[in-house]
Amino acid sequence: MSETNRELEPLSDPGLPEHVHRKTDVDPLAAKKAERQVSILFTLSALGTILFVYAYVWIPEDTLIFLPLFNVTNAHQLFLGLGLAMALFFIGMGAVHWAKTLMPDHEVVDYRKEQRSKDEDRAAFVATVKDGAAQAGLGRRPLIKRSLGLALGLVGISPILLLRDLGPLPENDLNETNWKAGTRLVTDPGDRPIRPSDLEVGGVAQVQPEFPAGKVRHLDDIAQDSVLLIRIRPEEFNLDAERLSWTYEGIIAFSKICSHMGCAVALYEQTTKHLLCPCHQSTFDVTRAAKVIFGPAARPLPQLAITVDNEGYLVAKAPFNEAVGPSFWGRDSQ
Amino acid sequence: MSARERVAGGTASFIDERTGAAKWMKKTLTKVFPDHWSFMLGEIVMYSFVILLLSGTFLTFWFDPSMREVEYEGSYEPLNGIKMSAAYASALHISFDVRGGLLMRQIHHWAALIFMAAMVVHMMRVFFTGAFRKPRELNWIIGVALLTLGIVEGFLGYSLPDDLLSGTGIRIAEAIIQAIPVVGSYLSYFIFGGAFPGEMFIQRIYAVHILLIPGIMLALITAHLMLVWYQKHTQYPGPGRTEKNVVGYPLMPVYMAKAGGFFFIVFGVTAFLGAVAQINPIWIYGPYNPGQIGAGSQPDWYMGWLDGLVRAAPPIETHAFGITISWNILIPGLIIPGIIFTLMAFYPFIEQWMTGDKREHHVLDRPRNNPNRTAIGAMSLTFTLVSLINGGNDLLATHFDLSINQIMWFSRIGLIVLPPIAFVITKRICLSLQRADREKVLHGRETGRLVMLPHGEFIEVHEPLSPEKAYVLTAHEQLPALEIGEADENGVANPQGFKGKLRARMSKASQEQISKPTPKEMLELEDGHH
Numbered sequence: 001m002s003e004t005n006r007e008l009e010p011l012s013d014p015g016l017p018e019h020v021h022r023k024t025d026v027d028p029l030a031a032k033k034a035e036r037q038v039s040i041l042f043t044l045s046a047l048g049t050i051l052f053v054y055a056y057v058w059i060p061e062d063t064l065i066f067l068p069l070f071n072v073t074n075a076h077q078l079f080l081g082l083g084l085a086m087a088l089f090f091i092g093m094g095a096v097h098w099a100k101t102l103m104p105d106h107e108v109v110d111y112r113k114e115q116r117s118k119d120e121d122r123a124a125f126v127a128t129v130k131d132g133a134a135q136a137g138l139g140r141r142p143l144i145k146r147s148l149g150l151a152l153g154l155v156g157i158s159p160i161l162l163l164r165d166l167g168p169l170p171e172n173d174l175n176e177t178n179w180k181a182g183t184r185l186v187t188d189p190g191d192r193p194i195r196p197s198d199l200e201v202g203g204v205a206q207v208q209p210e211f212p213a214g215k216v217r218h219l220d221d222i223a224q225d226s227v228l229l230i231r232i233r234p235e236e237f238n239l240d241a242e243r244l245s246w247t248y249e250g251i252i253a254f255s256k257i258c259s260h261m262g263c264a265v266a267l268y269e270q271t272t273k274h275l276l277c278p279c280h281q282s283t284f285d286v287t288r289a290a291k292v293i294f295g296p297a298a299r300p301l302p303q304l305a306i307t308v309d310n311e312g313y314l315v316a317k318a319p320f321n322e323a324v325g326p327s328f329w330g331r332d333s334q
Numbered sequence: 335m336s337a338r339e340r341v342a343g344g345t346a347s348f349i350d351e352r353t354g355a356a357k358w359m360k361k362t363l364t365k366v367f368p369d370h371w372s373f374m375l376g377e378i379v380m381y382s383f384v385i386l387l388l389s390g391t392f393l394t395f396w397f398d399p400s401m402r403e404v405e406y407e408g409s410y411e412p413l414n415g416i417k418m419s420a421a422y423a424s425a426l427h428i429s430f431d432v433r434g435g436l437l438m439r440q441i442h443h444w445a446a447l448i449f450m451a452a453m454v455v456h457m458m459r460v461f462f463t464g465a466f467r468k469p470r471e472l473n474w475i476i477g478v479a480l481l482t483l484g485i486v487e488g489f490l491g492y493s494l495p496d497d498l499l500s501g502t503g504i505r506i507a508e509a510i511i512q513a514i515p516v517v518g519s520y521l522s523y524f525i526f527g528g529a530f531p532g533e534m535f536i537q538r539i540y541a542v543h544i545l546l547i548p549g550i551m552l553a554l555i556t557a558h559l560m561l562v563w564y565q566k567h568t569q570y571p572g573p574g575r576t577e578k579n580v581v582g583y584p585l586m587p588v589y590m591a592k593a594g595g596f597f598f599i600v601f602g603v604t605a606f607l608g609a610v611a612q613i614n615p616i617w618i619y620g621p622y623n624p625g626q627i628g629a630g631s632q633p634d635w636y637m638g639w640l641d642g643l644v645r646a647a648p649p650i651e652t653h654a655f656g657i658t659i660s661w662n663i664l665i666p667g668l669i670i671p672g673i674i675f676t677l678m679a680f681y682p683f684i685e686q687w688m689t690g691d692k693r694e695h696h697v698l699d700r701p702r703n704n705p706n707r708t709a710i711g712a713m714s715l716t717f718t719l720v721s722l723i724n725g726g727n728d729l730l731a732t733h734f735d736l737s738i739n740q741i742m743w744f745s746r747i748g749l750i751v752l753p754p755i756a757f758v759i760t761k762r763i764c765l766s767l768q769r770a771d772r773e774k775v776l777h778g779r780e781t782g783r784l785v786m787l788p789h790g791e792f793i794e795v796h797e798p799l800s801p802e803k804a805y806v807l808t809a810h811e812q813l814p815a816l817e818i819g820e821a822d823e824n825g826v827a828n829p830q831g832f833k834g835k836l837r838a839r840m841s842k843a844s845q846e847q848i849s850k851p852t853p854k855e856m857l858e859l860e861d862g863h864h
């Protein structure tokens with residue numbers, strides 16, 4: 001197609017334009033000047049390194065200075081950085097200026113050949129492969145072919161099996177937390193048990209399950225056990241009888257781990273009684289058992305049933321009746 | 335012969351006598367590189383990769399990739415005595431007690447942002463100019479792999495310091511893994527060595543971040559550059575530039591000096607940013623604790639579009655037979671990105687299929703001369719941009735006094751409606767630019783000068799284009815649409831069926847052009863002038 005097409009082209013290729021000489025090519029004075037400019041740029045780089053060394057050795061690490069645009073900044077880090085930046089930048093500027101003004105700027109033409117090899121080379125290549133395969137004799141010796149296939153198919157099992165010990169199986173882990181019937185709620189931070197009277201109407205508190213003496217609370221525990229206590233006026237609840245019985249004198253407890261992707265649902269708006277997750281803005285209505293009213297979360301936050309023990313401290317009435325945190329395949333969400 | 339020349343000659347001959355490299359080296363040093371600013375984008379990518387390797391290695395000398403609990407003691411007073419992971423403590427140590435440590439941390443992070451940004455822009459230049467066409471499809475696929483790896487590598491990187499922000503990011507990644515049907519929770523337990531967050535995670539992603547992914551990237555970049563080298567660079571259309579040649583400057587000395595100098599400039603600019611522009615101030619966030627969170631948690635921008643998709647997802651889960659499928663996580667977190675990256679990787683072949691053009695191309699397209707491709711690019715960018723905007727919906731809401739609800743509905747609808755609109759508009763713009771080109775070639779350039787004709791009418795003087803300029807505007811070829819048979823006379827649909835019809839439509843759409851001036855038109859015009 002290209003040959004006939006070319007003839008139809010409206011304009012023929014005028015060819016490479018005439019080379020235009022730069023001032024530095026024809027005027028020795030201009031060239032001398034360019035040379036000086038390049039050396040000034042390189043010298044600026046050297047000064048940058050000196051600034052760097054000066055800052056490293058003589059500017060104390062805790063010196064703070066005020067800069068109009070950047071507010072208060074650490075002078076040591078700032079001048080180290082500026083020195084380094086200068087040292088590098090001006091080497092580059094010098095080299096580029098040098099190339100642009102003093103090195104030859106004649107455009108040159110190189111020729112391409114098609115990537116595809118010549119037909120006889122391709123044929124020879126194919127023949128070589130066929131020949132090689134024939135010499136190996138795979139086609140004639142099916143026993144070898146099949147057993148090799150078997151071996152290659154299986155050899156991948158070992159490295160995969162080796163990865164098995166990366167971690168334990170989840171078992172029932174994701175469905176369980178450290179909350180049991182009767183577990184006391186303790187403040188986080190502080191680990192103090194709390195009474196209903198410690199939380200005013202409108203108040204929020206983060207709690208964890210109380211651990212027996214000697215048991216250490218790990219981040220894994222916090223990632224599943226964190227619970228938010230919120231106290232509103234009991235008549236503001238809009239709950240069915242069962243869920244209402246899970247609250248205590250206007251105090252309601254939700255898992256703090258977002259039912260969407262597990263962030264901490266940390267923002268409570270007192271006026272609207274909404275809980276907001278800062279990760280993707282899922283919003284839960286506290287008065288309606290944390291029903292999702294906005295955002296990508298598909299389930300309410302699990303509610304923890306609470307009551308008080310005979311000493312008057314808040315305790316869990318029962319464990320969570322569903323898994324906390326983000327969904328997973330084996331999660332029973334009915 | 336001066337002493338220096340003797341040494342140079344001696345070295346060259348030493349090497350050649352042992353490797354026979356002289357012939358190859360001579361060819362190499364005179365290799366031709368075309369010059370254009372947009373060809374420097376790939377260089378920026380490469381240089382920031384080198385900067386990442388250098389600054390990252392410096393950081394490894396102090397960073398302690400361990401989740402062992404320690405009590406912080408160091409120069410940053412507000413956190414003294416606080417329990418945290420050794421990883422976070424060592425990142426604080428680098429920031430406050432290693433001279434130049436904060437600078438290096440900031441250089442490393444800035445270099446990562448520049449790396450990703452330059453990669454995206456480089457890719458746009460390759461896409462819009464059609465540089466991915468045969469024989470460069472492999473390099474395009476390598477590029478897509480690099481981009482994907484870059485996103486993962488960046489995410490793992492800012493997860494390492496184990497501050498509150500990075501831990502939140504990992505929590506979200508864990509939720510995505512956990513949402514994978516059937517094997518999700520198993521995968522998560524293997525990756526984290528048990529329940530989230532466990533005590534293994536940082537040291538595992540450390541190995542991946544400093545060894546595995548950089549190693550793969552280095553290999554891919556090497557292959558990428560070898561192909562650029564071997565296939566020779568593409569060039570923009572212009573007088574003297576054909577499919578059979580490449581016009582530019584020789585490697586030695588001009589290109590070497592420019593490229594080498596440019597490395598130092600990129601490094602200098604990155605160092606300047608590291609010096610004056612604070613980035614990821616981990617000491618403000620505090621150590622990670624799954625029960626806490628900072629307001630306005632935001633990932634780096636190259637993850638932001640994914641976050642935006644997640645935020646826009648409708649709250650849908652399927653519950654049945656004691657299992658749960660989280661569409662609200664799977665669709666934005668795995669399915670859509672999977673589709674996007676697959677389509678991207680195969681685009682060169684999709685275009686070949688649409689146009690039926692399987693020839694080699696070394697002269698680049700001006701984006702307007704391929705309206706369909708340019709419109710597809712604009713469409714994809716629009717989609718990504720809307721999701722990126724939605725990824726910052728909380729920031730937008732507070733800065734511009736909007737409700738999050740408004741922004742989210744804008745994004746949900748925008749994600750579906752705006753990309754096709756962008757497609758149509760871009761295609762129109764390209765076609766009218768083609769029309770303008772045609773006018774220019776036929777009637778010359780408008781000069782803005784008015785002259786009065788004898789009978790009082792004013793006309794604008796048109797200046798004919800120079801032959802060079804006119805050549806640039808007409809050098810592209812315009813392929814006819816593919817002819818794919820319709821149903822035969824018996825009413826039997828053609829054997830290619832739906833696929834054939836689809837292809838015919840695609841081909842027609844992609845060959846929609848304003849025809850450039852024909853030689854006949856040019857001649858007629860000339861006759862008219864004389």
Ligand code: HEM
Pocket residue numbers: 372373374375376377379380381383453454456457460465466470473474475476477478480481555558562566567568
């Ligand atoms: C680590 C990442 C990358 C590095 C270091 C890199 C580097 C380079 C360099 C230096 C060039 C030659 C100059 C130029 O055309 O700009 C180049 C060309 C090319 N790059 Fe990349 N690039 C990277 C990522 C990508 C990505 C993300 C894509 C697209 C998905 C891509 C596709 C291409 C193609 C197709 C060429 C050949 C273009 C031509 O010859 O004009 N690269 N690359």
Ligand code: FES
Pocket residue numbers: 258259260261262263277278279280281282295296297
């Ligand atoms: S994690 Fe809470 S909204 Fe996504």
